[in-house]
């Protein structure tokens with residue numbers, strides 16, 4: 079909006095406001111006389127009292143508006159390098175961290191690709207957070223080449239386009255050891271885990287034994303330190319029987335976690351992210367604040383605009399950090415079980431551990447707006 083537009087808006091509003099303010103009667107007390115008359119009759123003695131009362135009221139309102147919630151402590155577990163929604167989800171997390179809404183404690187990787195770690199380190203460096211710990215999977219899964227992870231090695235002249243220090247994923251600590259180290263240092267029931275890829279790392283964490291970080295087993299540590307697992311996986315659309323990618327890629331791990339995870343889980347099923355396609359126009363226009371942006375370039379290498387990619391992984395991040403903002407609905411509590419082929423079956427149960435996200439049309443619009451604003455938010459200077 080340019081200056082002349084601002085003036086036009088103001089001039090259209092001002093006359094109305096003047097009319098409204100001109101109709102406001104002089105303040106009257108509950109006994110029918112005007113406050114100003116009462117003050118005059120009482121002399122100046124009451125003015126300091128009224129001033130003090132006003133000051134108290136003002137301070138009370140100010141405190142109500144400035145009390146900020148503690149940032150949500152987040153660990154992000156990703157198969158970055160497959161679909162590109164992981165990259166946009168990481169951008170959303172950085173935006174939320176820069177706003178003081180979350181603290182990204184670590185990123186753990188389930189895609190067994192030697193460039194996944196360097197790529198995450200490069201994105202974190204782009205957002206001014208090069209020191210965020212990175213853990214790498216020891217799942218032994220077979221890797222599939224990525225369309226965009228080689229961005230980590232692209233050079234302009236002699237310099238890396240996206241600087242980073244981690245040279246290979248296998249130079250990073252083992253994911254389960256890092257998870258144990260990070261969790262053991264956090265207050266009880268304070269950490270929100272976000273899982274947007276295979277189930278490998280968090281399932282393996284359950285089976286870890288006590289170590290130098292903590293004498294607790296992995297399952298005990300999760301039970302003590304984790305508040306919520308926000309997971310993009312499964313399918314919960316009524317009358318459907320879709321198999322979802324994240325569940326099926328490491329099925330044994332998916333079954334282990336689904337059977338034995340000891341904290342509440344909120345599932346963002348396949349139907350949620352696909353209902354909120356990321357606008358292609360945002361990729362084309364909102365990332366131009368720098369000559370090269372890792373998320374926009376990764377998106378274009380994966381499937382360029384005008385394709386609009388579903389926001390699967392972004393939805394799990396948004397719910398994890400802003401669970402109480404009405405972006406999503408929640409199912410009744412219940413229990414998710416995996417069928418032999420990996421289908422996620424939900425059975426309602428009053429004391430159940432699991433819920434899944436739901437969306438109305440109005441919520442789709444709100445979620446899309448929020449995700450575009452957050453994913454394309456420039457880094458803090």
Ligand SMILES: [Ca+2]
Nearest residue numbers: 157164274275
């Ligand atoms: Ca993913």
